[in-house]
Amino acid sequence: MGRSLCSTTRCAICAALTAAAIAIGLIFILSYVYWWPTDNSTDKDGDMDNSVDPPSPEQPCPSGDFHTGYIATGSTVAVNSDVVAYLSRPVGTSCKGAVLIFHDIYGYGLPANQQVADDLAQNGYVAILPDLFRGNPWQPDMYEYVEWKTSHSQERIDGDIDATVSFIRSALSVDNLAVVGFCWGGLQSVFASARLSIDAAVAFYGVGITPDDLISMNKPTLLLHGQNDTIISVTDVELLESTLHNANRLLQSVDDLETGALRGPPSYVKIFEDVGHSFAHRGDMDDPVIRQASEEAFNDMYRWISRFTPG
Incomplete structure (x- = not known):
């Protein structure tokens, strides 16, 4: 027991x-x-x-489609001892002027960026795309975005842009000049509108643009954005639009001719429905919605440049 x-x-x-x-x-x-x-x-x-690590201006934009299969038709030139650029010239047509292109964070060597330059050349413009990161663009396998971004000071970038403008005027002998920028480069377009002697500016989904930046603009500037952009929200874009409206500097359309009552250089903000960041130059062109929006955005760009750039 x-x-x-x-x-x-x-x-x-x-x-x-x-x-x-x-x-x-x-x-x-x-x-x-x-x-x-x-x-x-x-x-x-x-x-x-549902929003772990949401995108922001302090994070890199989505890579999208780099258009790696595109074969560039331009060439590389030396702007000075520090800066090289991709140059594409019109062939078989008269020159309408020059367009200085500001690339996105993925750099001047990205096929999608060079494709923009070649398209401009095919439409009669001398297109130059300087390497504003001096061989150190953002790479998808990098990690410290803010650290990388701060390694490229705006002061040094402004100096490289100024050198490129001088190169356009002297070596290329072109006076009429517009600027076009994408993503990070869109912000540079807005800065250029404020401080450079140019004829017009176009900013595709510019990241980090503030209302004060817009008020400082001195040249006709077109801003193009995607409705579904996760980097720049529609609310942010509408704030920019209202800033220009309240300053009486906003046109009603790309082709609006009523500029006499404006209190400064004209501007226009356009939001494309159902497309996201980088839709125009790095979008999936197999998607008919993206392709149509991209074509419309570039048509707007050409109309804006043609309207405000004499030639």
Whole structure:
């Protein structure tokens, strides 16, 4: 009977230990789920977490389609001892002027950026695309975006842009000049509109543009954005638009001729429906919506440049 009692006691102890182990395991699992939410799970406050690391101007824009299959038709030239540029000239047609292109964060060597230059050349413009990152563009496998961005000071970039403008005027012997920029380069277009002696500016989905930047613009400037842009929200774009409207500097359309009542150089803001960031030059052209928006945006660019650039 003594052995039976001991055996019973051992069984009770084993059962208790097993129950405790199960309880500890459940606590661990529940704690893991509670404190370490995955995408579309609940966080520790019970809220849906659908925006882990949302894009922002402090993060690189989506890479999109680099158009790596595109074969460029231009050439590389030396602006000076520090800066090289991709140059594309019109062939078989008279020159309408020059367009200085500001590339996105992926650099002047990206086929999608060079394709823009070649298209401008085919439409009669001398197109020059300087390497404003001096051989150090953002790469998709990099990690420290803010550190990389701050390594390229605006002061140094302005100097390289000024050198390129001088190169256009002297070496290329072209006086009429417009600027066109994409993403990071769109911001540079707005800066150029404020400080450079140019005829017109176009900014495709410029990142980081502030209302003060717009008020400082001194040249006709066209701003083009995508409705579904995750880097620059529609709310942000509407703020820019209202800033220009309140300053009485906003046209009603790209072709609006009523500029007499404006209190400064004209501008226009256009939002394209159902497309996101980089839709015009790095979008998926197999998507008919993106292709149509891209074609319309570039047509707007050409109309704007032609209207305000004499030639």
